[in-house]
Every structure is written in structure tokens, then in C-alpha cells.
Amino acid sequence: MALLEIDKITKRFGTNTVLDDVSLTVDAGEIIAVIGRSGSGKSTMLRCINGLEPIQGGRITVDGMQVNDKATDLRKLRQQVGIVFQSYNLFPHLSVSRNITLAPTLIKGITEAEGREIAREVLQRVGLEEKLDAYPDQLSGGQQQRVAIARSLAMRPKLMLFDEITSALDPELTGEVLKVLEDMAKSGMTMILVTHEMGFARRFGSRLVFMHEGRIREEGPAAATLAEPRTQELETFLGAVLH
Amino acid sequence: MSYTFQFRDVFAAWEFILQGVAMTLYLSAVTMVLGLAIGVACAAGRLYGPKPLRVLVGVYVESIRNTPLLVQLFIIFFGLPSLGVRFDATTAAVITLAVNLGAYATEIVRAGLEAVPKAQVEAGHSLGLSGLQVFRHIVLFPALRMMYPSLASQFILLMLATSITSQIAVEDLFHVASIIQSRTFRDFEVYTVIGVLYLLLALVFRGGFALLYQLVFARR
Ligand SMILES: Nc1ncnc2c1ncn2[C@@H]1O[C@H](COP(=O)(O)OP(=O)(O)OP(=O)(O)O)[C@@H](O)[C@H]1O
Ligand SMILES: [Mg+2]
Numbered sequence: 095m096a097l098l099e100i101d102k103i104t105k106r107f108g109t110n111t112v113l114d115d116v117s118l119t120v121d122a123g124e125i126i127a128v129i130g131r132s133g134s135g136k137s138t139m140l141r142c143i144n145g146l147e148p149i150q151g152g153r154i155t156v157d158g159m160q161v162n163d164k165a166t167d168l169r170k171l172r173q174q175v176g177i178v179f180q181s182y183n184l185f186p187h188l189s190v191s192r193n194i195t196l197a198p199t200l201i202k203g204i205t206e207a208e209g210r211e212i213a214r215e216v217l218q219r220v221g222l223e224e225k226l227d228a229y230p231d232q233l234s235g236g237q238q239q240r241v242a243i244a245r246s247l248a249m250r251p252k253l254m255l256f257d258e259i260t261s262a263l264d265p266e267l268t269g270e271v272l273k274v275l276e277d278m279a280k281s282g283m284t285m286i287l288v289t290h291e292m293g294f295a296r297r298f299g300s301r302l303v304f305m306h307e308g309r310i311r312e313e314g315p316a317a318a319t320l321a322e323p324r325t326q327e328l329e330t331f332l333g334a335v336l337h
Numbered sequence: 338m339s340y341t342f343q344f345r346d347v348f349a350a351w352e353f354i355l356q357g358v359a360m361t362l363y364l365s366a367v368t369m370v371l372g373l374a375i376g377v378a379c380a381a382g383r384l385y386g387p388k389p390l391r392v393l394v395g396v397y398v399e400s401i402r403n404t405p406l407l408v409q410l411f412i413i414f415f416g417l418p419s420l421g422v423r424f425d426a427t428t429a430a431v432i433t434l435a436v437n438l439g440a441y442a443t444e445i446v447r448a449g450l451e452a453v454p455k456a457q458v459e460a461g462h463s464l465g466l467s468g469l470q471v472f473r474h475i476v477l478f479p480a481l482r483m484m485y486p487s488l489a490s491q492f493i494l495l496m497l498a499t500s501i502t503s504q505i506a507v508e509d510l511f512h513v514a515s516i517i518q519s520r521t522f523r524d525f526e527v528y529t530v531i532g533v534l535y536l537l538l539a540l541v542f543r544g545g546f547a548l549l550y551q552l553v554f555a556r557r
Binding site for chain 2: 146184186
């Protein structure tokens with residue numbers, strides 16, 4: 095069974111249809127790069143997957159749990175789905191360690207000491223072990239974003255969603271975050287990334303999804319699709335971002 | 338002008354004055370705790386509660402903020418007994434002040450809660466936390482820090498407003514002043530001394546609040 099199944103979903107804000115008949119199936123271990131113009135519905139699709147936005151039609155199933163079902167405990171579902179945002183959204187009043195241990199200690203009932211071990215381990219994975227006791231405002235943007243990734247990893251999710259997580263960063267800071275994503279890709283994590291980093295999508299994406307006006311306009315193997323787009327819209331889009 | 342100042346009679350009543358100070362401090366402290374509790378509960382109700390609760394809290398806040406404190410005090414002390422609900426003067430004073438402060442605190446707390454970015458709340462939910470956990474661990478502390486200056490000012494206004502309870506013979510600082518005045522007829526001296534005492538109290542509160550802020554909110 096696929097890890098994620100998006101089946102003909104519709105998402106409207108008022109009368110504005112933002113996602114229209116979108117379907118996507120993701121197997122464990124896949125890395126999906128989502129690209130498309132501003133406003134095409136990329137963020138909204140990610141937010142629907144973990145139930146931050148309700149949908150008006152269709153079905154989303156994550157690891158056998160249906161997102162848009164009253165009987166589903168969204169909290170359980172969200173423990174399986176990590177999401178990292180463009181703006182990091184670390185909790186400013188909590189130390190790096192507490193940012194990471196908050197959810198595991200509150201939800202999984204582990205002790206603060208055990209939590210701290212987990213924090214140490216996930217920070218090591220993003221190369222920031224020495225920042226365990228720092229506060230978010232003492233970190234650079236790139237470091238904050240890596241902590242945000244570590245915070246998600248601490249819940250041991252099966253699926254990670256990334257929404258333009260390098261867009262607010264300077265080029266050199268972008269590099270250090272991409273490095274973390276690379277390591278995660280190699281470790282077999284299932285990921286969906288909304289990104290403008292075409293190089294990354296080409297090298298690590300198993301599939302590319304191009305969104306256009308609320309629909310998936312084109313989908314295929316990442317490298318091949320980027321090299322030879324089949325639709326005029328993707329060709330135009332790539333022409334605009336690559337030059 | 339041939340008036341000779343004479344503070345001796347006023348200062349002679351220092352023990353009496355201290356009792357008044359103690360009562361004013363007691364009224365202020367109890368009311369602040371109760372008023373803040375009411376404020377947090379009502380703000381949460383107004384923001385996250387079901388529609389009827391939100392309306393109810395709105396009615397409470399607006400009716401308190403748009404009527405005089407003295408009228409509220411008289412309704413509770415002189416009005417409620419007609420309905421069979423009777424309080425002694427100090428209890429009536431505490432209830433009135435707490436209800437009054439609660440309304441102002443509700444608005445301050447609500448503004449503070451609303452000032453916490455929605456993205457913070459979403460990040461909490463995305464980690465699998467419940468609404469209550471998000472409120473308790475992610476929203477409350479930054480919100481309190483943001484609302485702290487306004488709350489502190491409101492608390493000091495409340496401390497000064499406790500003087501109104503002398504109207505129902507609560508023996509606060511102002512009531513004590515009136516009694517000393519009626520004994521000595523040293524109006525100017527009495528009220529100046531009492532005014533200075535209120536000023537000192539306000540300064541002490543301000544200092545205390547600043548210290549508390551340093552201890553609780555200004556880490557590092
Ligand atoms: N909370 C909201 N209320 C109303 N409309 C919204 C809301 N969020 C998004 N939209 C609309 O939905 C559409 C898709 O937005 P979305 O943020 O998903 O686009 P995007 O592809 O992520 O764009 P970008 O590259 O700029 O991030 C836009 O037209 C946007 O105006
Ligand atoms: Mg977006």
C-alpha cells in the first residue's frame with residue numbers, strides 16, 4: 095500500500111478553487127519535488143496532507159489513516175507527518191533542546207532526559223549538536239531551519255513535507271540546509287519538497303510534480319521531466335526560473 | 338496667606354494609616370490574582386469558545402468597561418441584598434474590583450493571545466499537540482510577555498481605584514484619611530500625606546513588576 099494517497103481532492107477558499115481534482119500517490123522512500131508558479135497551490139496541497147486545511151472533495155490517506163474523516167485522530171496522523179515551513183517557526187521562548195523535546199515528552203510520555211538524548215541525536219543529524227542549549231534568536235536562519243528539521247525528525251515521522259524551506263535563506267545558508275536534505279534522502283526518508291532548487295530536484299527527486307493553476311499539470315521522473323518537459327506550461331516555467 | 342502647616346496630628350495616627358495601607362495592599366493583591374484569572378479564562382473563552390460563550394464574554398466586558406466602577410460597587414453592595422445576596426463590605430469590594438479588573442484584563446489578554454503568530458500555533462498542531470497543549474506550551478508564555486506592560490499599568494490603575502471602596506466603609510487608606518480628617522480638620526495635610534503614600538505604593542508596584550519581568554521573562 096502506498097504511504098500517501100491523494101485521491102481527486104478539491105480545495106476551495108470561499109468560491110476560489112485552489113486545488114482542483116488533484117491526485118498523487120507516494121510510496122515509501124520516494125522523494126517528490128513539487129514545483130510551480132506562485133499561487134499554483136503547492137503550499138495548500140502540503141497543508142491538506144497533514145490536515146491543516148480541510149478539503150471540500152476527494153480523499154487523502156496517510157499510512158492507512160484518512161485525513162478528512164471525523165473518526166481519524168488528526169493528532170495521531172500528524173505524528174507520522176513532519177512539516178517544515180519556509181519561516182522555520184521555532185518556538186522563540188524555548189531552548190533548542192526544549193523545542194525538540196516538547197512534542198515527544200508531551201505526546202509519547204517519555205522523560206525529559208530521554209527526550210534530551212533524542213534531541214542530541216537529531217541535532218547531530220543536522221550538524222548542530224553544540225546548539226542544544228541555545229535559543230532560536232541566537233541562531234542564523236540556516237541553523238534555525240536545521241533545528242526545525244530536527245524538531246520534526248524527533249517525532250520519527252514516516253513522511254516529511256518541506257515547503258520552500260530554503261527560500262528565506264542566503265545562498266551559503268541554503269547549501270547547509272540542502273546538505274541535511276541530501277542526508278535524509280540517502281537515509282531513505284519519504285519526502286515531498288516544494289522547492290525552487292532545480293538542481294536538488296534533478297539529483298535527488300525520484301519524481302517531479304509540476305502544479306499549474308490548482309492542478310497537477312505534469313508529473314514524471316524528475317531528471318527526465320526537467321530535461322524534456324512535455325507541456326508548454328512547464329517549458330515556460332522552467333525557462334523563467336532557470337534564466 | 339497665613340495658614341500654618343501642621344502635620345503632627347496626622348503623623349500621630351501612623352498606626353492607623355498603616356492599617357489603611359495594609360488593607361489597600363490586600364485589596365490590590367487579591368484582586369490582581371482573581372482579575373488575571375478571570376481575564377485569562379474569559380479571553381480564552383472569547384477567542385476559542387463556542388458562539389454563545391463568546392457573546393456572553395463580550396457582553397460582560399463591554400458592560401463593565403462602559404459603566405462607572407462606583408455604580409458597579411453599589412450594585413453589588415447595596416443592590417444585591419434586595420435579591421437576597423449579601424456580602425460584607427470587604428468581600429463586596431474584592432468581588433467588584435475583581436470583576437472590574439477582569440473585564441479590562443480580558444481585553445489585554447485577548448490582544449496578547451492574538452498577537453502570537455498563527456504560524457506558531459500551526460507548528461504546534463503539526464507536531465501532533467492538542468489545542469490545550471499548544472495553548473499552554475506555545476501560546477501562553479509569549480502572549481504573557483507581550484501583554485505584561487499593559488497588564489502592569491492596569492494593575493496600578495486598579496490599586497489606585499481601590500480608594501473608591503471607602504464609599505462602602507472598607508477601611509482602606511482613603512477611608513483612614515477621611516477619618517483622620519474628621520478628627521483633626523487638617524484637610525490639606527491629611528490628603529497630601531495620603532497622596533504621597535499612594536504615589537509611593539504605585540512606585541513600589543512598578544518596581545516590583547519590573548523586577549518580576551526580569552525574573553520571569555527576560556532570560557539570559
Ligand atoms: N488562507 C487562505 N485564504 C484564502 N486564500 C488562500 C489562503 N491560502 C492560500 N490561498 C490562495 O490559494 C492559492 C494557492 O496558494 P498557495 O499558497 O498554495 O500557493 P503556492 O503555490 O504555495 O504559492 P507560493 O509559491 O507563492 O508559495 C492562492 O491563490 C492563494 O491566494
Ligand atoms: Mg507556498
